[in-house]
Amino acid sequence: MNSSIIEPLRSAGRLHRVFIDGEWVVPQSQVRASVIDPSTEEPIADIALGDAQDVDAAVAAARRAFTAWSASAAESRAVLLDRVHTLILERAELFAQAISLEMGAAIGFARSTQVPVAAEHIRVARDNARSYAFVTHRGDMAIVREAIGVCGLITPWNWPLYQITAKVGPALAAGCTVVLKPSEQSPLSALLFAELMQDAGTPPGVFNLVGGNGPEVGAALSAHPDVDMISITGSTRAGVLVAQAAAPTVKRVAQELGGKSPNLILPDADLARAVPAGVAAAFRNVGQSCSAPTRMIVPRARLQEIERIARDAASSFVVGDPRSQQTTHGPVANRAQFDRVQEMIGIGIAEGAQLVCGGLGRPEGLSRGFYCRATIFTAVHSRMQIAQEEIFGPVLAIIPYDNVDEAVEIANDTVYGLGAHVQGQDLVAARAVAARIRSGQVHINYPAWNPHAPFGGYKRSGNGREYGIEGLEEYLETKAILGFQDASAARSG
Numbered sequence: 001m002n003s004s005i006i007e008p009l010r011s012a013g014r015l016h017r018v019f020i021d022g023e024w025v026v027p028q029s030q031v032r033a034s035v036i037d038p039s040t041e042e043p044i045a046d047i048a049l050g051d052a053q054d055v056d057a058a059v060a061a062a063r064r065a066f067t068a069w070s071a072s073a074a075e076s077r078a079v080l081l082d083r084v085h086t087l088i089l090e091r092a093e094l095f096a097q098a099i100s101l102e103m104g105a106a107i108g109f110a111r112s113t114q115v116p117v118a119a120e121h122i123r124v125a126r127d128n129a130r131s132y133a134f135v136t137h138r139g140d141m142a143i144v145r146e147a148i149g150v151c152g153l154i155t156p157w158n159w160p161l162y163q164i165t166a167k168v169g170p171a172l173a174a175g176c177t178v179v180l181k182p183s184e185q186s187p188l189s190a191l192l193f194a195e196l197m198q199d200a201g202t203p204p205g206v207f208n209l210v211g212g213n214g215p216e217v218g219a220a221l222s223a224h225p226d227v228d229m230i231s232i233t234g235s236t237r238a239g240v241l242v243a244q245a246a247a248p249t250v251k252r253v254a255q256e257l258g259g260k261s262p263n264l265i266l267p268d269a270d271l272a273r274a275v276p277a278g279v280a281a282a283f284r285n286v287g288q289s290c291s292a293p294t295r296m297i298v299p300r301a302r303l304q305e306i307e308r309i310a311r312d313a314a315s316s317f318v319v320g321d322p323r324s325q326q327t328t329h330g331p332v333a334n335r336a337q338f339d340r341v342q343e344m345i346g347i348g349i350a351e352g353a354q355l356v357c358g359g360l361g362r363p364e365g366l367s368r369g370f371y372c373r374a375t376i377f378t379a380v381h382s383r384m385q386i387a388q389e390e391i392f393g394p395v396l397a398i399i400p401y402d403n404v405d406e407a408v409e410i411a412n413d414t415v416y417g418l419g420a421h422v423q424g425q426d427l428v429a430a431r432a433v434a435a436r437i438r439s440g441q442v443h444i445n446y447p448a449w450n451p452h453a454p455f456g457g458y459k460r461s462g463n464g465r466e467y468g469i470e471g472l473e474e475y476l477e478t479k480a481i482l483g484f485q486d487a488s489a490a491r492s493g
Contacts, residue, residue: 005098006045009191016048018211019194021061022204028053029212033184038104038331038370039322047187050210052220055179058208059226062150062177065205070147070175074129077173081126083200088119088165091196095161098188100322103157103333104370105285107323114285118161120451121467125169128472132173142484145476147175148252149228152221154214154242155190156234157183157333158288158392163233164193166466171231172206174475179208179227181217185334214238222246222253229254229475233290235390236416236460254464254474256290256456258390259418262411263293264433265306266404266424274423275306276313277446279396281421283317283374286329287394288337290461291419291441295380295387297407300400307378310398311357314374319363331370332393338370341393345375348386348395353377356398382413390416408436417458419443440465 009015016032017024029051034043069077088095095118096110105114136143151171155163164182171178182190194209210217218238222230222245229252232242239255246253263278265271275296282294298306322330332338345360358375372394380387380397387397401407411420417439424430427444434442440456454470456462464474 005094005101005188009188010045014191014195015045018048018050018054018058019198019207019209020054020058021064021208022198022202027051027210029216033213035102035185035187036334037101038333041335041368041370044101045188047184047211049184050212050217052216054210054212055217055220055224058179058210059150059221059224061205061208062179063226065203066147066150066177069177069203069206072175074132074134074173074175077175078126078129080200080202081122081129081169081173084169084196085119085122085126087196087200088115088122091192092116092119095189095192098192099160099186100330102186102188103160104322104330106327106330108325108327109285114159114162117449117451118165121162121165122169124451124468125173125472128170128469129173132469132472137484140483140485142481144479144481145473146479148475148477149176150226151176151178151229151231151475152224152227153178153180154218154221154230154232154234154238155180155182157186158285160186160189161193164190166471167231167233168207170466170472171475174472176229176475177206177208179210179221181210181212181221184211184213187211214241218242219245223249225249227251231464231474232256236462239462252474254466255462256464256466257418257460257462258416259290259292259457259461260295260388260390260414260416261291261293261419261421261439262295262297262414262437263421264407264411264423264437265296265298266407266422266426266430266433267299267302268425268429269423270425271302271306271309275309278421278423279310279313279376281446282396283314283329283394286332286372288333288392290390291455293419293421294391294396295411296396296398297410298398298400300402303378303398303400306398307356310376310396314357314376317374319371319374320366329374329394332372333370335370337392338372341372341391341395344386344389344391344393345395348377348380348384348397351384351386352379353384353386353397354379358394382410388414404433408433412436412438415460418456418461421446
């Protein structure tokens, strides 16, 4: 157990408290939940779970704080976000260790990706607060973009800090106040973030945290009459439940949900680059990403060559102790996810898909922990469950096609539409294919991650957008003031 993470939280009383109105308070609920280290399957801490009464208190605090915070100058909000950004960078190693401990991310990946990209969301929100035109003029009319109100933020366990900052940053930049419900399965980084928000000097009530489960805290937030907006990242099933709970109060609901993203390898693609990078992208974060490109759609004429390259790419992975510098891929985050991955690998075998590598069970030499074998199937077709259902683990399906029209049809043959990839040397052709794919993002030839690129889904992958300007605008309402004149015109009149 990493006592450098747990003991300070325990000794400060954070594990058994919620953060409301600028204070760490004992929740009304007496319910506790164990935090499990996925690498050992052993409990490392127990945390308090809040309930509907705690949600009421947090929402009331956010409502009281909203009047002053929403009226504050955008620059003052940017100054707070700048302090938050600085503190994340200063505490980067602490966050990386917490993420590795609570959800099994390899420490190298936590350091190089999980924490830095989380910091980027705060930086972008800070910069947008300073540059965004909250008031514009159209003739004698003023168009005012103002904070929507109190926002309930529901975040998942797979990118525990990254998803928090992707929501908290733009919400605060817009002038909203927030109540955060992080996943009870990866709560340590959220508690550290709440400490950071307090240390950054966040005014009381602007940021609140109530830990708990979805049926209790998530449902109470979603249905609360004084919550103006819910933003959830999670499964499509969870998104549906949140939308249903929110419907009677007609609040805005932004959802970033499931995915089954295609990676379309065009016939002219450089396979030596396209295939290994595609395998790496599919297995990033051990496949536990909504936008992971877990369907590799490939020319049938080059199938055997692609299988060989993919097998070689997967063989380079080092699956093991997430605290080891040599490890590239740790365990999946929890027992339920481990069982889901094993079930879906079994289904793929039963459906007749062929294993390129991996399969059922743990990797050799690992007898405990939620470790899964890096698994690649080939000879997959779109009617198979492994081609349609989000597995959320280290499983890649290779699907062959005979022509590009068929490839596009396969890419769009899903209820999801979150992300997609296209690989090809003819950029004009690649752009034409990208234009035909129904998804919120399309990546051509593995471009660098861009925190300004709006992120969100078509179809059952959700609605609304996160990141960049579009992510800020999700937290804004539009007001038209007619008969408005600028100051000089008013004086001359």
